[in-house]
Amino acid sequence: MPLLLTNIGQLATPPALGPRRGSAMRELQLIEGAAIEGSGAGMISWLGPFSEWTGEIGEEIDMGGAAVIPGLVDPHTHCVWAGDRLVDFEARAAGVSYERILAAGGGIRSTVRATAEATLLDLISLARPRIARLVEGGATTIEIKSGYGIEPEVELRSLEAICTIRDKAKVRIVPTLLIHLPPAAAEERPTYLRMVTDELILKVAEQKLAAAVDVFIEREAWHPEEAAAIFRAADAAGLKVKAHVDQFHAIGGVATAIAHNALSVDHLEASGAAEIAEIAASGTVATLLPGVTLHLGIGAAPGRALIDAGAVVAVATDLNPGSSPLYSTQHALALAVRLNGLSPAEALVAGTVNAATALGLEDRGALVVGARADLLALEEPDWRSVAYTLGASPVARVFIAGEELAS
């Protein structure tokens, strides 16, 4: 039975599916007094001004004059972890350096320890409420990475937790294997790297536990030539690649990721003119993570310059305990306007079609015929409230594949 959503005060959407770059990120289609018809298969079969609707109405849902926008896509989260980083947070607020926190057994190593001690069921029950909060903030598709396991069996357990949640959730979840940190001892790096390229990636691909492999490329993490070996192994196993790059230092991660056709390069806080030009000349998405800028107080990624150079820019929460405890995808868009210099329209495009492109998905992110009927009704009658509101969710109702989630 087709479904008709009527009384949409204002519909705002990117005008087409697929990535939008540069000035095209500012173009939205706006329809006042709109209606949307959903097919039985959860896709959009018609939309336009309700005055132009001529079909028969089966089931009708009155949207009460609300603004409607596409469901948001969060293309970078680390929702699966155990433990917390509240001691670190308090210490950092008192001026203790990250290096001292790490030396005292805190920082990421404490998350790795707690995650290793957690069972599969623990990891699932810890992640579920985090995902629910992202959905409340408008996310209808969420990427979730492993990466706090480090040891291969804990990485696999983390991915199993993500896939178990995915199989039962209404929200679409996309799992990613993150190769996060090398062993602390330099002499153990080559052995660990070989385990990743020759065993872990093959297992993950065989068991279909992830769609992509991500690598943290940084002076204190993996170096570009090691990342290249991981990317080659992922490619040979049929997995897509992406990377955390230029968070603190630009050490060649952007060029390495682009050379391997990465879906996205994420972070970019330390990117300069050369990296911006490389990304703009590529099909790789630049994913901004403004929650990190807010939480760690580091410089913001050059979102404005990336768009002006013609890049495809996306925004994500990077939800994780250490550097971005940001539980709202909508709030990430609102921060990208304040911290990365995006306009509200650019933020909406960054959080919809461009974020979908960062996950290799081109069937969502725009409200057009043939797209998935993933959409949000906002509390306010003006779509710009999605990029404006701080501290409370402007999202009133969430529809995934044409079905309203209970609020």
Ligand SMILES: [Zn+2]
């Ligand atoms: Zn991350």
